[in-house]
């Protein structure tokens with residue numbers, strides 16, 4: 001069993017080298033693996049799965065990008081790799097339709113899965129940043145099914161405008177830079193790991209790739225943090241049977257390189 005985990009690709013039409021690099025990585029690296037977990041913020045923004053209806057009528061290019069990515073994931077799924085998608089704080093409106101078109105399964109945040117013979121807690125990571133109270137308040141609202149239903153029932157063009165407005169209004173809150181994203185609260189990490197009875201946690205979100213040692217209820221434990229993808233460089237965690245997770249940065253090549 002070989003399992004790969006990635007997060008925070010922040011795919012968007014303005015970063016074609018990351019998209020190209022990811023498609024190349026899918027083909028060269030992910031093919032033949034048993035499972036691929038994408039732990040959120042796969043897309044920089046997601047305004048609803050009906051975006052896929054727009055095709056090349058979407059002037060922002062997001063619709064074509066999403067369709068292309070879904071088709072590429074579907075190919076990998078058809079070749080035998082199980083694909084799991086978790087929501088991030090940017091693509092939390094990603095739904096069943098996209099997942100189906102990508103041959104993927106939506107995974108709740110948090111989820112406990114067995115990797116390499118060990119129970120491992122998977123999260124996006126934003127819920128661990130409890131010191132950012134303004135964000136946590138927004139998160140509670142944005143994860144409410146009624147709020148989501150309301151937003152998704154707005155016409156697409158209005159949602160595109162709303163997304164732009166929200167980003168412009170709080171440039172700082174929407175930044176992707178690690179120094180602007182609050183780090184996890186250590187006590188919250190221990191609490192959540194103890195609640196789920198695990199000694200291994202894997203998450204993304206903070207853009208601070210690292211392997212941390214800690215203690216959970218007297219047991220030695222590990223917290224692995226995936227990094228965000230940039231042109232030329234991505235991050236993955238690989239888990240082989242009976243082995244500990246390994247975090248590594250991966251060089252990304254595009255078709256043009």
Ligand code: MN
Nearest residue numbers: 041088089205
């Ligand atoms: Mn995030």
